[in-house]
Amino acid sequence: MTFVSAHSTPAVDTAVEHTTQAMIAVRQLRRTYPTADGGEVTALVDTDLHVSDGEFIAIVGPSGCGKSTLLRLLAGLDLPDSGRIELNGHMVSGPSRDVGVVFQNATLLPWLTIASNVSLPLRVGGKQRGPALGTEELLDMAGLGGFGAKYPNELSGGMQQRAAICRALIRQPKVLLMDEPFGALDALTRERMNAELQRIWLATGKTIVLITHSISEAVFLADRVLVMSPRPGRVIADLTVPLDRPRDFADAVGHPAFIELSHQVRKLLNEGEGK
Amino acid sequence: MSRIADASMNSAPQEKRRPNRKRWPGRSSLISMAGLAVVLGGWELLVHGTGIPSYVLPSIEDVVRSLADGLLVPVTDRSGYYLPLWSTLSNSAIGYFIGGFLAIVLGSLMAEFRTVEKLLMPYAFALQSLPKVAIAPLIVIWCGFGDSSKIAMAALLTFFPVLVNTFAGIQSTERGRLDLMQSLSASRLETYWNVKLPSAAPYIFAGLEMGIVYALLGTIVAEYLGAQQGIGVTIMQAEAVTDVPTVFAVLVILGAVGVAMHLGISWLKARIIRW
Numbered sequence: 284m285t286f287v288s289a290h291s292t293p294a295v296d297t298a299v300e301h302t303t304q305a306m307i308a309v310r311q312l313r314r315t316y317p318t319a320d321g322g323e324v325t326a327l328v329d330t331d332l333h334v335s336d337g338e339f340i341a342i343v344g345p346s347g348c349g350k351s352t353l354l355r356l357l358a359g360l361d362l363p364d365s366g367r368i369e370l371n372g373h374m375v376s377g378p379s380r381d382v383g384v385v386f387q388n389a390t391l392l393p394w395l396t397i398a399s400n401v402s403l404p405l406r407v408g409g410k411q412r413g414p415a416l417g418t419e420e421l422l423d424m425a426g427l428g429g430f431g432a433k434y435p436n437e438l439s440g441g442m443q444q445r446a447a448i449c450r451a452l453i454r455q456p457k458v459l460l461m462d463e464p465f466g467a468l469d470a471l472t473r474e475r476m477n478a479e480l481q482r483i484w485l486a487t488g489k490t491i492v493l494i495t496h497s498i499s500e501a502v503f504l505a506d507r508v509l510v511m512s513p514r515p516g517r518v519i520a521d522l523t524v525p526l527d528r529p530r531d532f533a534d535a536v537g538h539p540a541f542i543e544l545s546h547q548v549r550k551l552l553n554e555g556e557g558k
Numbered sequence: 559m560s561r562i563a564d565a566s567m568n569s570a571p572q573e574k575r576r577p578n579r580k581r582w583p584g585r586s587s588l589i590s591m592a593g594l595a596v597v598l599g600g601w602e603l604l605v606h607g608t609g610i611p612s613y614v615l616p617s618i619e620d621v622v623r624s625l626a627d628g629l630l631v632p633v634t635d636r637s638g639y640y641l642p643l644w645s646t647l648s649n650s651a652i653g654y655f656i657g658g659f660l661a662i663v664l665g666s667l668m669a670e671f672r673t674v675e676k677l678l679m680p681y682a683f684a685l686q687s688l689p690k691v692a693i694a695p696l697i698v699i700w701c702g703f704g705d706s707s708k709i710a711m712a713a714l715l716t717f718f719p720v721l722v723n724t725f726a727g728i729q730s731t732e733r734g735r736l737d738l739m740q741s742l743s744a745s746r747l748e749t750y751w752n753v754k755l756p757s758a759a760p761y762i763f764a765g766l767e768m769g770i771v772y773a774l775l776g777t778i779v780a781e782y783l784g785a786q787q788g789i790g791v792t793i794m795q796a797e798a799v800t801d802v803p804t805v806f807a808v809l810v811i812l813g814a815v816g817v818a819m820h821l822g823i824s825w826l827k828a829r830i831i832r833w
């Protein structure tokens with residue numbers, strides 16, 4: 284595949300203080316929100332996270348435990364109260380070209396064609412233009428070849444979300460952050476999208492952080508599944524998925540390791556709820 | 559996906575209702591026609607049945623004759639309706655564009671900068687609270703009896719609905735779209751131009767739809783207060799000699815013009831906002 288980006292930024296090597304291979308390194312992250320009655324709610328506390336270059340991480344956790352908060356912090360859309368986030372060896376202090384974000388609802392702009400939506404990142408965000416992919420190539424890769432001239436409301440939900448993934452990839456980011464990207468899709472479409480995402484990941488070698496409510500989605504896609512506690516959220520388990528790639532959904536769900544791991548994740552989530 | 563689900567959910571009850579409620583395409587226009595027939599019939603009864611003098615309520619024939627007198631003449635005929643109508647409409651249009659443009663610019667600035675909002679919003683509401691009929695003489699004093707007063711009144715009346723709608727539209731831009739632009743490091747201007755202004759377009763058009771009728775009203779009010787030409791002048795002259803059929807004829811024309819302008823802007827809206 285021509286999309287595999289070579290991560291060669293010489294400046295980084297001299298700037299790196301920690302000689303780890305981490306693409307994302309998060310330490311002791313804390314984020315509180317003020318409440319209407321003058322108090323505050325702690326969304327995230329003592330959160331540590333370590334993601335290697337090219338790794339696929341899935342994060343699961345009960346609703347309201349701070350998953351979106353964590354993702355927004357990683358994306359530089361929000362700042363923590365304390366703790367540090369490093370991305371590719373650099374402190375995160377705002378949005379970066381190295382990060383592509385896929386939001387829960389595709390957030391395509393309805394007045395732009397699919398092709399214009401996908402290429403939007405190339406038209407905004409300043410002059411320091413990095414390497415970019417061709418819109419047509421990307422759409423082809425995502426199975427949307429020939430739909431570039433259509434408008435978002437002419438596409439199904441799954442197709443819209445694929446277009447949103449193309450948009451997140453077009454600047455050749457090193458990291459792809461996804462917040463429940465398939466949450467609004469039906470089970471069957473969702474499985475297909477999972478297979479698509481695995482294919483895109485294998486083709487591009489991106490580092491991916493996927494937030495999801497679906498245990499099977501997490502176990503099927505990820506190298507590691509991180510489980511978060513109820514609010515205030517932090518990572519309470521880090522489970523490695525021992526399945527070979529590429530995975531086939533029908534085969535994987537029957538695999539003993541898949542069943543065992545899903546069971547383990549479910550128990551961790553239930554324990555968290557029960558306390 | 560959700561759209562497909564919605565469609566299948568909605569289709570069932572509709573299918574059940576369809577046989578009982580016979581709908582055919584001409585139905586709504588037939589209803590309007592019937593309404594018109596009732597009004598005209600009642601009018602005729604009133605005129606011919608009771609002895610109402612024609613300077614109070616002219617008969618339909620008289621009004622139609624006045625319409626024909628004013629319309630079935632060369633466009634440049636001094637006794638026809640075309641010259642005054644052109645004067646009124648062109649001045650309304652100029653005022654409408656000036657007022658609408660200023661309102662979109664100022665509404666955008668108010669939505670983007672809190673200081674501008676704080677500075678201008680109170681004055682905008684104060685201005686809107688003043689009876690325009692009371693301001694009109696002032697404007698005529700300042701701008702004279704020529705076209706500038708008419709333009710100024712049209713602009714003034716167009717301004718407020720467009721301003722308020724632009725402001726509200728930009729403020730209600732979806733959070734997700736703003737997150738998207740932030741994640742792309744888009745500048746404020748890029749975000750405004752690519753996301754906020756198009757998001758606000760339906761609101762702005764709602765304001766422009768209201769404004770177009772106000773612009774016409776404003777021009778005619780200015781003409782009432784003293785002008786050399788215009789449809790307002792025609793009405794006043796007819797009133798001065800109790801030529802009531804002409805007054806009615808002009809009102810009919812104005813009504814038709816109002817409907818035509820509304821249709822025009824709706825058409826424009828449908829062309830621009832296709833999502």
Ligand SMILES: Nc1ncnc2c1ncn2[C@@H]1O[C@H](COP(=O)(O)OP(=O)(O)OP(=O)(O)O)[C@@H](O)[C@H]1O
Pocket residue numbers: 316317324325326344345346347348349350351352353514
């Ligand atoms: N902007 C905000 N202002 C105030 N409180 C917030 C804000 N954003 C999130 N919170 C609170 O922080 C907590 C974590 O929210 P977050 O959206 O990160 O949860 P989540 O894990 O993504 O939940 P879900 O699975 O339902 O999407 C919640 O209790 C929420 O009410």
Ligand SMILES: [Mg+2]
Pocket residue numbers: 350351352462
């Ligand atoms: Mg969330």
